[in-house]
Amino acid sequence: MRVPPNVSAAAYAQALAEFAQAIGGEWVFTSDADLDLYRDAFSPFLNEPEERIASGALAPLSTEQVQQIVRIANKYRIPLYPISTGRNLGYGGSAPAYSGSVVLDLKRMNRILEVAPDEMLARAQTGVTTQALNNAAAAHGLFYPPDPGSQTVSTIGGNVATCAGGLRGLKYGVTRNYVLGLTVALATGEIIRTGGRLWKDVAGYDLTRLITGSEGTLGVITEVTVALLPDPSTSRTGLAYFDTLAQAGRAVAGILAAGVIPATLEFLDRKCMDAVEQYAHLGLHSDAGALLLFGDDGDEVAVARSFERIAAACADSGAITVQTAGDATESEALLTARRCTLPALSRLGSLTILEDASVPRPRLAEMVARIDAIAAQHQVTMATFGHAGDGNLHPTCVLESAEDTEGIARAERAFADVFGTAIELGGTITGEHGVGAAKLPYLGQRLGTEQMALLRRIKTAFDPAGILNPGKLGS
Amino acid sequence: MRVPPNVSAAAYAQALAEFAQAIGGEWVFTSDADLDLYRDAFSPFLNEPEERIASGALAPLSTEQVQQIVRIANKYRIPLYPISTGRNLGYGGSAPAYSGSVVLDLKRMNRILEVAPDEMLARAQTGVTTQALNNAAAAHGLFYPPDPGSQTVSTIGGNVATCAGGLRGLKYGVTRNYVLGLTVALATGEIIRTGGRLWKDVAGYDLTRLITGSEGTLGVITEVTVALLPDPSTSRTGLAYFDTLAQAGRAVAGILAAGVIPATLEFLDRKCMDAVEQYAHLGLHSDAGALLLFGDDGDEVAVARSFERIAAACADSGAITVQTAGDATESEALLTARRCTLPALSRLGSLTILEDASVPRPRLAEMVARIDAIAAQHQVTMATFGHAGDGNLHPTCVLESAEDTEGIARAERAFADVFGTAIELGGTITGEHGVGAAKLPYLGQRLGTEQMALLRRIKTAFDPAGILNPGKLGS
Numbered sequence: 001m002r003v004p005p006n007v008s009a010a011a012y013a014q015a016l017a018e019f020a021q022a023i024g025g026e027w028v029f030t031s032d033a034d035l036d037l038y039r040d041a042f043s044p045f046l047n048e049p050e051e052r053i054a055s056g057a058l059a060p061l062s063t064e065q066v067q068q069i070v071r072i073a074n075k076y077r078i079p080l081y082p083i084s085t086g087r088n089l090g091y092g093g094s095a096p097a098y099s100g101s102v103v104l105d106l107k108r109m110n111r112i113l114e115v116a117p118d119e120m121l122a123r124a125q126t127g128v129t130t131q132a133l134n135n136a137a138a139a140h141g142l143f144y145p146p147d148p149g150s151q152t153v154s155t156i157g158g159n160v161a162t163c164a165g166g167l168r169g170l171k172y173g174v175t176r177n178y179v180l181g182l183t184v185a186l187a188t189g190e191i192i193r194t195g196g197r198l199w200k201d202v203a204g205y206d207l208t209r210l211i212t213g214s215e216g217t218l219g220v221i222t223e224v225t226v227a228l229l230p231d232p233s234t235s236r237t238g239l240a241y242f243d244t245l246a247q248a249g250r251a252v253a254g255i256l257a258a259g260v261i262p263a264t265l266e267f268l269d270r271k272c273m274d275a276v277e278q279y280a281h282l283g284l285h286s287d288a289g290a291l292l293l294f295g296d297d298g299d300e301v302a303v304a305r306s307f308e309r310i311a312a313a314c315a316d317s318g319a320i321t322v323q324t325a326g327d328a329t330e331s332e333a334l335l336t337a338r339r340c341t342l343p344a345l346s347r348l349g350s351l352t353i354l355e356d357a358s359v360p361r362p363r364l365a366e367m368v369a370r371i372d373a374i375a376a377q378h379q380v381t382m383a384t385f386g387h388a389g390d391g392n393l394h395p396t397c398v399l400e401s402a403e404d405t406e407g408i409a410r411a412e413r414a415f416a417d418v419f420g421t422a423i424e425l426g427g428t429i430t431g432e433h434g435v436g437a438a439k440l441p442y443l444g445q446r447l448g449t450e451q452m453a454l455l456r457r458i459k460t461a462f463d464p465a466g467i468l469n470p471g472k473l474g475s
Numbered sequence: 476m477r478v479p480p481n482v483s484a485a486a487y488a489q490a491l492a493e494f495a496q497a498i499g500g501e502w503v504f505t506s507d508a509d510l511d512l513y514r515d516a517f518s519p520f521l522n523e524p525e526e527r528i529a530s531g532a533l534a535p536l537s538t539e540q541v542q543q544i545v546r547i548a549n550k551y552r553i554p555l556y557p558i559s560t561g562r563n564l565g566y567g568g569s570a571p572a573y574s575g576s577v578v579l580d581l582k583r584m585n586r587i588l589e590v591a592p593d594e595m596l597a598r599a600q601t602g603v604t605t606q607a608l609n610n611a612a613a614a615h616g617l618f619y620p621p622d623p624g625s626q627t628v629s630t631i632g633g634n635v636a637t638c639a640g641g642l643r644g645l646k647y648g649v650t651r652n653y654v655l656g657l658t659v660a661l662a663t664g665e666i667i668r669t670g671g672r673l674w675k676d677v678a679g680y681d682l683t684r685l686i687t688g689s690e691g692t693l694g695v696i697t698e699v700t701v702a703l704l705p706d707p708s709t710s711r712t713g714l715a716y717f718d719t720l721a722q723a724g725r726a727v728a729g730i731l732a733a734g735v736i737p738a739t740l741e742f743l744d745r746k747c748m749d750a751v752e753q754y755a756h757l758g759l760h761s762d763a764g765a766l767l768l769f770g771d772d773g774d775e776v777a778v779a780r781s782f783e784r785i786a787a788a789c790a791d792s793g794a795i796t797v798q799t800a801g802d803a804t805e806s807e808a809l810l811t812a813r814r815c816t817l818p819a820l821s822r823l824g825s826l827t828i829l830e831d832a833s834v835p836r837p838r839l840a841e842m843v844a845r846i847d848a849i850a851a852q853h854q855v856t857m858a859t860f861g862h863a864g865d866g867n868l869h870p871t872c873v874l875e876s877a878e879d880t881e882g883i884a885r886a887e888r889a890f891a892d893v894f895g896t897a898i899e900l901g902g903t904i905t906g907e908h909g910v911g912a913a914k915l916p917y918l919g920q921r922l923g924t925e926q927m928a929l930l931r932r933i934k935t936a937f938d939p940a941g942i943l944n945p946g947k948l949g950s
Contacts, residue, residue, distance in 0.1 A: 117732070118728055118731075118732075118836070118837045119835050119836055119837060120731065141732075141734070162677065163677045163681070165675045165677075169674055169675055170674065173648075173652065173674070174674070174675060176681065176684065177648065177652055186925070186929070190925035190929075191925070192922075192923070192925050192926045192929065193923070193926075194926070196901065196902075196903065197835050197901055198833045198834075198835065198865070198866060198867075198902065198903060198906065199644055199645065199648070199649070199865045199866075199867075200640045200644055200649060200833050200862070200865050200866075200867045200906035200907050201833060201903040201905075201906060202637065202638045202640075202688045202903075202905050202906065202907060202908075202909055202910070203903045203904050203905050203910060203918060203921045203922065204910065204918060204921070204922050204926065204930055204948065205685060205688070205689055205693075205930055205933055205948065205949070206638070206651065206684050206685055206687065206688050206689075207926070207929070209651065209681050209684035209685065209687075210680060210681055210684065210685045212681065212684075213677050213680070213681050214680055214681075218680075229736065230731070230734035230735075230736065231734070233734065253593055256593075256595065256705070257592070257593075257616075259616070259705035259706070259708065260705075261704065261705065298777065299774065299776070299777035299780055299781075301774070301776040301777060301780070302773065302774035302776060302777035305774055305776070306774075358673045358675050358676055359673075360594050360672050360673065361593070361594055362593045362594060387675070390673070390674045390675050391673060391674075391675075392673075392674075392675045426671065426672055427671075427673065428671065428673060428676040428677075428678045429678050430676075430677050430678050431673065431675035431676060431677065432675050432677060433677075434677055435677070435678060435679065443678060443679060446678045446679070447667075447678065447679050448667070448668070450661070450665035450666070450667050451667045451668075451669070451679065451682070454661070454665075454667065454682070454936070454937070455679055455680055457936035457937075458680055458933065458936050460936065461929070461932035461933050461935065461936045462929070462932075473679065473680065474680070
């Protein structure tokens with residue numbers, strides 16, 4: 001039996017017995033075979049996966065069961081790692097547990113509790129996938145605006161824990177803009193209900209937004225109430241090719257200056273385009289230096305007018321060609337280029353390290369140029385794509401072999417420079433994937449000593465024994 | 476010389492000398508005449524204004540001066556009450572200091588530091604009025620979406636401190652949706668910079684949103700960076716009369732069900748209409764039971780289409796008449812009815828007590844009926860208006876005499892019932908004005924004991940000596 005650090009074997013055996021009593025023995029896992037299933041979300045920049053096997057996993061079904069688990073864990077000082085699907089994006093290391101800890105697996109908590117069309121909201125258990133939530137909303141002519149990309153895998157609880165961003169951030173905002181209320185089991189064993197069903201509620205500190213993005217370190221989110229919006233009647237997509245990313249950047253500036261806030265505004269650099277073309281054979285332009293994908297939704301006439309302005313701004317910035325989709329099928333085809341970028345890059349090697357940083361929108365092209373220079377300096381291959389509308393970009397490093405420890409070390413040094421450059425340009429070390437364990441060493445550089453100390457004091461106010469996700473935010 | 480509680484006269488004299496050294500003696504006020512100017516924001520439900528005179532007032536000019544003040548105050552344990560214009564709305568008692576405390580007057584910090592049109596943001600010192608910020612944005616074809624009503628008086632720092640809502644909440648959201656970054660002097664004397672210039676930034680806990688709405692109890696906000704949006708090309712207003720508020724509520728449901736999210740959706744009950752008509756002679760319908768004011772902005776054709784749907788939804792719900800403005804002048808005339816509601820009610824007596832609560836949107840008419848019954852039961856006059864789109868309403872009590880202590884006591888009991896009813900209907904005790912000192916006794920009823928205890932632990936993490944706004948949130 002594996003035992004959590006600083007806990008005696010006898011105490012752990014006692015805790016396991018109490019966990020079994022609380023949630024049923026069949027939902028307490030301790031065999032190597034079972035625990036092996038909880039290893040899949042790892043970062044190449046953390047220690048070896050073998051060292052990060054949990055000593056147990058618990059799969060509760062309700063808020064009350066989570067509360068009982070937390071109380072027992074608090075009593076025996078057992079570190080808990082809440083996950084839903086556990087597949088954090090980008091190797092940030094938000095999900096993985098360290099050796100000996102206990103995984104709190106929330107994926108059985110996957111019931112949609114309510115869709116209230118007259119209040120334009122939905123309430124769901126933490127483990128409901130973003131896609132399932134959207135399907136339930138669609139049945140009422142509504143939708144959940146944040147689109148974190150990995151809709152089918154990501155869960156609403158995970159979205160909230162990381163304040164997930166995604167493809168529609170510029171026009172619609174990110175997860176925090178839609179979270180109305182949370183049910184949270186505190187590390188000290190209380191259940192609190194923050195916020196509720198209202199857009200406007202300023203009674204007390206905004207714990208709803210504080211817990212959103214706190215990466216499971218301040219409490220275990222068990223239920224989420226989110227705002228929905230009416231499904232837009234029309235949605236269209238288009239793309240433009242440019243010789244350089246700098247031109248694409250000028251087109252973005254021109255689009256916004258024309259008063260258009262597009263629902264989608266994504267870019268791929270030349271390396272991403274090559275990878276996508278090799279993977280999906282979409283007939284992308286073979287000489288262009290950058291691709292800009294744009295989309296808008298809403299009233300049909302308004303969207304048509306937006307598209308005229310977008311096309312004009314692209315042409316004014318020297319676009320090689322501008323294409324717009326005629327219908328939904330063509331729109332989906334254009335979006336494929338963006339949606340398959342990561343799988344396409346993954347095919348280029350056996351280890352793909354996706355990263356995440358943001359810079360002020362006007363500095364996007366400069367940032368990508370700096371990334372290219374950093375990659376060259378550290379002799380690694382990096383391709384960059386991302387959200388041109390909000391300056392959030394994903395430099396992605398591809399290594400031929402996952403065993404190439406030398407290459408991994410070079411990649412790590414390169415990313416350290418990338419994060420430093422993002423901060424230098426007025427940006428941040430993570431726009432939407434989170435800090436996790438892997439980026440915690442860079443957080444102080446972004447926030448400063450005083451704010452780091454304050455983060456720790458807040459963590460202590462929520463979790464005095466430090467049992468929730470130790471080694472991550474607030475540690 | 477008045478002296479703060481639990482501070483010796485000698486220590487206070489020493490503190491005043493240090494304050495004078497930090498910001499210049501001419502900006503340290505201690506005379507009764509000067510301090511009298513800081514008494515204007517009070518609540519009839521708090522103790523007598525004479526008991527709430529400060530022992531000093533300090534008017535710094537910069538973040539650095541605020542930092543020095545906080546350090547000195549922390550050393551001598553002197554309670555600080557940060558204000559900008561100090562005119563909190565609705566007698567919530569967010570602004571006033573208690574007897575002997577020191578007012579930190581931030582209204583000299585009124586410089587707009589930057590408008591960056593290419594990043595669609597503005598950066599301003601805390602004491603800039605919402606109107607001045609909007610004027611600066613307008614020069615670049617941009618606007619700051621939250622409209623807290625009292626634009627000319629309210630400041631951006633005050634907006635952030637209360638997470639101000641206002642008339643455009645349904646479509647555009649509230650203050651927290653637009654705050655990108657804050658410069659904050661902590662009670663412990665450090666300056667922190669939360670967030671920055673980005674929509675997407677998840678590096679660390681979301682202190683930006685935690686401090687937004689914390690009513691000056693977690694730190695002194697000295698600078699604010701807010702997101703702006705392109706000015707909508709068209710803006711139109713209309714109104715509809717109904718026999719009953721229940722019909723107006725059904726119209727609101729119908730408008731949203733038709734997929735329209737209007738920029739404005741306000742209601743007045745019959746009592747408010749009477750007051751407005753008597754005050755402004757606008758020719759409002761004399762028999763209707765409720766008035767619904769609606770507005771939308773954006774693309775001209777899209778707005779026209781929204782208006783068709785809104786008019787249809789109103790007609791379907793039994794509207795007596797529906798009027799739409801032909802141009803901007805007519806739109807402003809229609810908006811006058813809403814904008815002058817509070818001054819109109821104020822004319823009816825010599826004490827007007829404006830309150831603030833929210834309920835889920837479908838329960839608005841039920842809530843107003845309950846308010847009417849509560850007013851009758853407690854023998855007070857209450858009229859209700861507010862934001863029909865987000866369920867945020869303003870029951871307003873009018874008393875003939877400000878000396879009517881019996882009437883004030885009846886009003887206080889009536890409002891206690893109103894808040895209890897809002898909670899019972901799934902709502903909250905304050906949608907946008909804040910908790911302040913006056914509503915703190917009701918907060919536990921809304922949040923529960925566990926969350927109240929957590930609020931206090933958070934307050935302590937920020938302000939261990941309790942020098943910022945004691946007697947308010949976190950106390």
